[in-house]
Amino acid sequence: MTKSIGIVAMLLIVVSSALPQSLTTESFAKAKAVLDRSVAAYGGMEELNAIGNVSLRITGESVHRNQSRRPGDMDRTPYTAEIVIDLKNSRARQVQKGQYPGGFNWNNGFVVDSGNRTGFDLIRKTSNPPGAITPAIFKANTRWLPQLVLLNVLERAQSLRYVGKADYERRPHEVVDYVTNDGARLTLYIDQQTGLLSKFETLVTDSFSGDSLFETRFTGQRKVGKYIVPARRVNALNGDITNDFGLADVAFNLELAPERFKLPEGLRAVTFPTPTPVTKHADKIYTTSAGGYNVLFVDFNDYIFVMETPGNERVSLQAIEQIKKTIPNKPIKYVAVTHHHDDHAGGIRTYMAEGATLIIAPSEEAFFKKVSAVRFSADPDTLTRKPREPKFEPLQNGKRVLTDGTTTVEIYDIGKGPHAEQMLVAYFPDQKWIFQGDLLNRPANGDAPIANDTSVHFLNWIDSKKLAVEATIPVHGPLTTIADFRKAVEEMKVKAN
Ligand SMILES: [Zn+2]
Incomplete structure (x- = not known):
């Protein structure tokens, strides 16, 4: 050789x-x-x-x-x-x-x-x-x-x-x-x-x-x-x-x-199951698996709400294709991201090109404005080929509610945590679920989650808000009951002592 x-x-x-x-x-x-x-x-x-x-x-x-x-x-x-x-x-x-x-x-x-x-x-x-x-x-x-x-x-x-x-x-x-x-x-x-x-x-x-x-x-x-x-x-x-x-x-x-x-x-x-393209969690509430991440989407009367835009344009196009197959003929009016990290927001420009309004944490608006304006000349993405002025609606007073009278989503800013200074979650008051990113991750094979400082901060926030929560739907991994969440935090405290 x-x-x-x-x-x-x-x-x-x-x-x-x-x-x-x-x-x-x-x-x-x-x-x-x-x-x-x-x-x-x-x-x-x-x-x-x-x-x-x-x-x-x-x-x-x-x-x-x-x-x-x-x-x-x-x-x-x-x-x-x-x-x-x-x-x-x-x-x-x-x-x-x-x-x-x-x-x-x-x-x-x-x-x-x-x-x-x-x-x-x-x-x-x-x-x-x-x-x-x-x-x-x-x-x-x-x-x-x-x-x-x-x-x-x-x-x-x-x-x-x-x-x-x-x-x-x-x-x-x-x-x-x-x-x-x-x-x-x-x-x-x-x-x-x-x-x-x-x-x-x-x-x-x-x-x-x-x-x-x-x-x-x-x-x-x-x-x-x-x-x-x-x-x-x-x-x-x-x-x-x-x-x-x-x-x-x-x-x-x-x-x-x-x-x-x-x-x-x-x-x-361990082995990992082949991801299901679309999971229906309840009437009108879905996640799609794109690029190995869970992307939330909700079917409101007149529009679709999407939460999380992980990775890059390729992942966003994959998610949008699944979303539109599931809910044809409705616009994606709003998109939110849990936080600015690229594995959670790297595909945001595709949704800007889609004409969606971005619901984000106030401190992240300047960053995403900058992202909307960068050059993609070597490998032009959709926003480069079809330029569009991005629309932002930063959260006011830490909360935003989307509802059509039947389905309700409450978007919260959980405040300064160890992982990011502002993090959004989507709470479904009727189903008692919370969609979240990086607050309690879990391997795709269903092994128990391992809690960390970020999870403890989130659990304290849920308890201080007195929110009735039965399960969290993570961006990374399968649905986790609140009992398993509390168990993971307990185990972490035992290990630390
Ligand atoms: Zn992160």
């Missing part, structure tokens, strides 16, 4: 010099010369091709872009991971630990072996069903070090092109790009003096910021043994840092026992 990479690279050099002159061949030849300099800086082709496996530890911080307590903030929490990548045998293992604001701790990981990826959860002690992973996706997940990026470029050398010169971090760089196995175009900044890879970047479409630049920066590169290794690997979106990782204990070509790629002991294998 590594030999063949070398041979392909050599053939390309021979072939390129034999090709007739054109801007394409010129650009390729220039880019190849830059790549060769970088390969030499990392010890030469033979050294790179001899890398069979890499192990490393990450200690750093996750930065919660679009997952912070206030829109636009960048809350940080600790993140640690242990990673082993066996390039020779296409195997990998990653175990990571971190959290989202509000007590959402996670400790999970995955193993990749024999073309399958199996995820596991070390808090719940469960493993998910294995899923096929293509070699292209496997490679996309191995770009932890400059050497691994360069190995990928060498394999894809035919797609190399010269972009130009640029100053980055006040140092002159030569910039080349190539197309990865999975079709992404990555632009590489190679330090003109040292030949080291300072960063790579690519254009992406972000559900909140539209046309965006995603960067991976390698900083503090120094010699560890015979290898040059960066001290940090930092991700940034449009210049805002999204992951700030220190790289420790980087080791190449360790003896790896096959056990390294087995699942941890004592896990319970």
